[in-house]
Amino acid sequence: MSATNRAHVLLWTDAATAYLDAIQAAGLADRVAVDTLPRKEKPSPEQLARTEVLMAGAVPPGLLPAMPRLRWAQAMSAGVDNWLALPDLPPALTLTCARGTHTExxxxxxxxxxxxxxxxxxxxxxxxxxxxxxxxxxxxxxxxxxxxxxxxxxxxxxxxxxxxxxxxxxxxxxxxxxxxxxxxxxxxxxxxxxxxxxxxxxxxxxxxxxxxxxxxxxxxxxxxxxxxxxxxxxxxxxxxxxxxxxxxxxxxxxxxxxxxxxxxxxxxxxxxxxxxxxxLPHIGGPHPQRDRFVSRLFVENLKRFLDGEPLKEVVDRTAGY
Structure with a gap:
């Protein structure tokens, strides 16, 4: 598959290695073009223009509408109230959460x-x-x-x-x-x-x-x-x-x-x-290998996205989770 036909993915996280390794292990590396970006940095205009899949912990207002090709966003936590509180969350955007990754x-x-x-x-x-x-x-x-x-x-x-x-x-x-x-x-x-x-x-x-x-x-x-x-x-x-x-x-x-x-x-x-x-200082969910659990879900969803199949853990905006 040529680079131009690959789905463009933006991993906006400080721990991208676990996700890159999971993409490679799942045999999806030749089907996606991946950008990685530390949380303290903002996506460039070029990244905003080409991103179709976004994985992030949270996003500021104004970001999602600036991504015209964005079709799916994967939140890195089970709770998505910060996403749903965005005043400009695109109505057609598929949002998935990391439900089930805290079970250990x-x-x-x-x-x-x-x-x-x-x-x-x-x-x-x-x-x-x-x-x-x-x-x-x-x-x-x-x-x-x-x-x-x-x-x-x-x-x-x-x-x-x-x-x-x-x-x-x-x-x-x-x-x-x-x-x-x-x-x-x-x-x-x-x-x-x-x-x-x-x-x-x-x-x-x-x-x-x-x-x-x-x-x-x-x-x-x-x-x-x-x-x-x-x-x-x-x-x-x-x-x-x-x-x-x-x-x-x-x-x-x-x-x-x-x-x-x-x-x-x-x-x-x-x-x-x-x-x-x-x-307690919010110690309930964190895990030393938490990115390993989230990356497992993300890669399963990424394969489903590329194959045109329904995604797992899609957020019900009406229910709020």
């Missing part, structure tokens, strides 16, 4: 968070700094109920591990169906039932207009006063003020947050010092 790292980190809030290891580490022996009883996870709001691929893998630990798992799914390891799969309209039963509530919902401030004072009041809230979805899901009031007043036992409305979380944000709130 994120469930492990969520289980780690459960242990962190149930077990006294953090407190014990602080006591050691003071050379203090303080007898502490760890709370068991066995027999506790984990409620998962958003039973997608991540939630289902968390459920599998949680059941192996002796936990009872319930949750919500946009289209409820039977799911292995989940005792009850309810519709989002039945969220209050999940909140009332759960000892730990895990948020894995996407950021959409429907989920903005989804967890507010009313829903927090449905939770047990001994229950913990864990947010690994999106910061916009939780009403910050209502959450701080709930933890301060003992309406819930506490909250562990890995995602925020603004990241990095500003040093002056009250979450840092609010009683009952644990701040």
């Amino acid at each position: 790292s994120m469930p492990e980190n969520i289980i780690g968070a459960l242990f962190h809030v149930a077990k006294p290891y953090a407190r014990v580490a602080e006591y050691q700094k003071q050379s203090k022996w303080v007898h502490t009883v760890a709370q068991p996870l066995t027999g506790k109920t984990l409620g998962i709001l958003g039973l997608g691929a991540i939630g289902q893998e968390v459920a599998r591990i949680a059941v192996a630990l002796g936990m009872h798992v319930i949750g919500t799914k946009r289209r409820p169906t039977r799911i292995p390891n989940v005792a009850e799969v309810l519709a989002p309209s039945q969220t209050d039932e999940v909140l009332a039963q759960s000892d730990f509530v895990l948020l894995l919902l996407p950021a959409t207009p429907e989920t903005e401030n989804f967890i507010d004072a009313k829903r927090l009041a449905r939770m047990k006063p001994t229950a913990w809230l864990l947010n690994f979805g999106r910061g916009q899901i939780v009403d910050d003020g209502d959450l701080m009031a709930a933890t301060k007043d003992g309406k819930i036992a506490g909250a562990l947050l890995d995602v925020f409305r603004q990241e990095p979380l500003p040093s002056e944000h009250p979450f840092w010092t609010a009683p009952g709130i644990v701040v």
Whole structure:
């Protein structure tokens, strides 16, 4: 295939090697012409003019309309609220996300968070700094109920591990169906039932207009006063003020947050010092070999694109993910 007939691909990432290697290994190198560009640099007019396929973490307003040949954009993350918030996202552009590429790292980190809030290891580490022996009883996870709001691929893998630990798992799914390891799969309209039963509530919902401030004072009041809230979805899901009031007043036992409305979380944000709130610096999804997982999906989609087949993980703009 001549260079002029190849599909022009722009990899706008600081870690292009994994994607170039994956393209080569898949036997697609002679079917594409690839440009690579570090994130700190902007595409040249020539690159804008010829790019048909774009892979990027995020793009600024004004960029996509300046790419007249662009037909498909692959986001490097599962969440695409930053893409959908663009005022000039072309209506006909096919947008795919990296849904499913967090299924190794994120469930492990969520289980780690459960242990962190149930077990006294953090407190014990602080006591050691003071050379203090303080007898502490760890709370068991066995027999506790984990409620998962958003039973997608991540939630289902968390459920599998949680059941192996002796936990009872319930949750919500946009289209409820039977799911292995989940005792009850309810519709989002039945969220209050999940909140009332759960000892730990895990948020894995996407950021959409429907989920903005989804967890507010009313829903927090449905939770047990001994229950913990864990947010690994999106910061916009939780009403910050209502959450701080709930933890301060003992309406819930506490909250562990890995995602925020603004990241990095500003040093002056009250979450840092609010009683009952644990701040994590968005460690849920990252993985040392994350680009290897994303490149696998990207190359599968690239082959489908070149062969004129439907792409995987296409974003539903109406649903918001």
